[in-house]
Amino acid sequence: MKRIGVLTSGGDSPGMNAAIRAVVRKGIFHGLEVAGIYQGYQGLIEGKIETLEARDVGDIIQRGGTKLYSARCEAFKTEEGQLKAIEQMKKHGLEGLVVIGGDGSYQGAMALTKHGFPCVGVPGTIDNDIPGTDYTIGFDTALNTVIEAIDKIRDTATSHERTFIIEVMGRDAGDLALWAGLSGGAETILIPEDDFDLDEIIDRLEKGRKRGKRHSIIIVAEGVMNGNALADLITSKADIETRVSVLGHVQRGGSPTARDRVLGSLFGAHAVEVLLQNIGGRAVGMKNHQVVDYDMTKAFTTKHETDMSLYTLSKELSI
Template sequence: MKRIGVLTSGGDSPGMNAAVRAVVRKGIYHGLEVAGVYQGYQGLIEGKIKDLEAGDVGDIIQRGGTKLYSARCPEFKTDAGQEKAIEQMKKHGLEGLVVIGGDGSYQGAMALTRKGFPCVGVPGTIDNDIPGTDYTIGFDTALNTVIEAIDKIRDTATSHERTFIIEVMGRDAGDLALWAGLAGGAETILIPEESYDLDEIVDRLKKGKARGKRHSIIIVAEGVMSGNELATLIEEKAGIETRVSVLGHIQRGGSPTARDRVLGSLFGARAVEVLLEGEGGKAIGMRNHLVVDYDMTKAFTEEHDADMTLYTLSKELSI
């Protein structure tokens, strides 16, 4: 293998740039030519492919988002779209591809691998919802963004003696809500992986007030319901007025933490090694603090599991 490409796809996450940098420089270190594919699979179809040198990825490790940009591409889900992409890759002499993104991005990479074009997936998503890896690039940064917001909201919740509901991202996974809720000392955490009892939520609020607690924080993952929906349910059930904060896309932005920079560097470098070993259809991840590679299909054929010991602990500590 003499020439590879790298692209970022799906939602952006802090640390993607560290992974891009690692792919480019690790590739060059091993004598490869490395090309960047701009605007994800859409750019692959349209041939937005440019050679990258070591200097082209300088001063990006500290930047959030992705230097290569990202875009949704319904056309790539079709056989015709995939054939167009392969035609462009052949035209630009690419022999392998590193895809940085989530499970949807992995499905595209697997489709190309099955058509004889080896791809390796690197998990980049703040949702931390990729089976096969303990952590994804961007999760730690987003988590710290959420915790900072919780701390600030708690200040005003204390001042006004109110209950605040904070809605966080995570798609169909509860990791962001769970970790942030425990770290932020939330009284109640709602995640998709666990059913909720509205009576229990209200009872917890009333018990807190009875023992002199003047404010409460409730964290709800977007995969359960919106913060406004939960506020309406609580008010209808118990007449308790709440305030709602929807954190939205601030959770995706910002300079990546040291952890996400290191993860991006480790994952990107290992992806290049896997391609040099002649492997395609692999995903990179971390298990028990070790970098691993595994069959990419695991990412969309198995369920992501939240750490329910954290959920149980959060309930025990928020009495």
């Protein structure tokens, strides 16, 4: 293998640039040419491909987002779209591809692998919801962004003696809500992995009031319920004044933490090592603090498991 490509797909996450940098420089170190594909699979279909030198990925490790940009691409989900992408790969001499993204991005990578073009996946998503790896690139940065917001909102909640509902990202996975809620001292955490009991939430708030607690923080993952809808439910059932903060896309941005920079570097470099063996259909991850690679299909054929012991602990500590 003499020439490989790298692209980012799906939602951006802090640390993707560290992974891009690692792929390019690790590849060059081993004598490969490395091409960047701009705007994900859409750019691959359209041939937005250019060779990257070591200097082209200088001064990006500290930047959030992705130097290569990202785009959703419905066309790539079709056989016709995939064949167009393969034409471009042949035209530009690409023999392998590193795909940085989530499970949807991995499905595209697997499709190319089945067509004879080896692809390796690198997990980049703030949701931390990729099966097969303990952590994904961007999760730690997003988590710290949420914690910073919780700390600031708690100051206001204390001053005005109110209950604040903070809605965070997490459509199908509650890791971000759970870790942020536990580390931010939230009184209640709602995640997609467990049904919630409105009466229990209200009872917890009222017991806190009786103990002299004059403010509370509720963290809700977007996959459970809209924050404003939850506020309406609480207000309709109890005389508790609430305020809602929806953090939205601020969670995706910002300079990556040291952890995400290291993860991006480790994952990107390992992906190149796998491609150098002319192996495709693999995903890179971390298990028990060791960088590993595994069958990529695991990422979209098995279910992500949230550590429910943390969820139990959060309830025990928020009495």
